[in-house]
Amino acid sequence: MNKRHFRPSFTLRILALCLLAAATRILPHPVNFGPLTAVALFAGYRLGSIKLVVPVVLLTVFLSDVLVNALLYHVYDAQYFLSPITLSLYTFYVAASLLSTRLSLQKVPILMGSSLAASVTFFLVSNAAVWASGTTYPGDLAGLMACYIAGLPFFSNTVAGDLFYLSALVLGTAWAERHIPAFQSREV
Numbered sequence: 001m002n003k004r005h006f007r008p009s010f011t012l013r014i015l016a017l018c019l020l021a022a023a024t025r026i027l028p029h030p031v032n033f034g035p036l037t038a039v040a041l042f043a044g045y046r047l048g049s050i051k052l053v054v055p056v057v058l059l060t061v062f063l064s065d066v067l068v069n070a071l072l073y074h075v076y077d078a079q080y081f082l083s084p085i086t087l088s089l090y091t092f093y094v095a096a097s098l099l100s101t102r103l104s105l106q107k108v109p110i111l112m113g114s115s116l117a118a119s120v121t122f123f124l125v126s127n128a129a130v131w132a133s134g135t136t137y138p139g140d141l142a143g144l145m146a147c148y149i150a151g152l153p154f155f156s157n158t159v160a161g162d163l164f165y166l167s168a169l170v171l172g173t174a175w176a177e178r179h180i181p182a183f184q185s186r187e188v
Contacts, residue, residue: 044100
């Protein structure tokens, strides 16, 4: 892996792109067609540094959750952020971003494979967290399987959303770096 040095304006551009993508959660969209897994993969890939990736991903996910909960659901409860389900999802996003620091998402098969692997992992983690919360499904293997089965109708939107947003972030940034002067880093 190439070591990437801290470049303030580059890091701020990546953070801004992550926040912009995350803000699309308030736009009308199919259920589970969202940007957060793609944001985690993209941030890890572009920033490359654990010291940068973790705060960028956590800040992006946190701010988008605040935005969605306030604007769409009118929920202002801090307990949401301490729930086991939320903590499981935040852990997933951080893990995905850390793993993606070692990827080269410029190659289409790697981009698609990474996106699909992240979608499957999100499906497994999020549904296991719902099951483990004990509020909807029995705490046995049959309950876990019922939870996974109930989540299957949403899985295709998860896959499509992750691939769409990751492709848009990677390809859009590559295009911007070639054509928009503000995206062409002059830092060493």
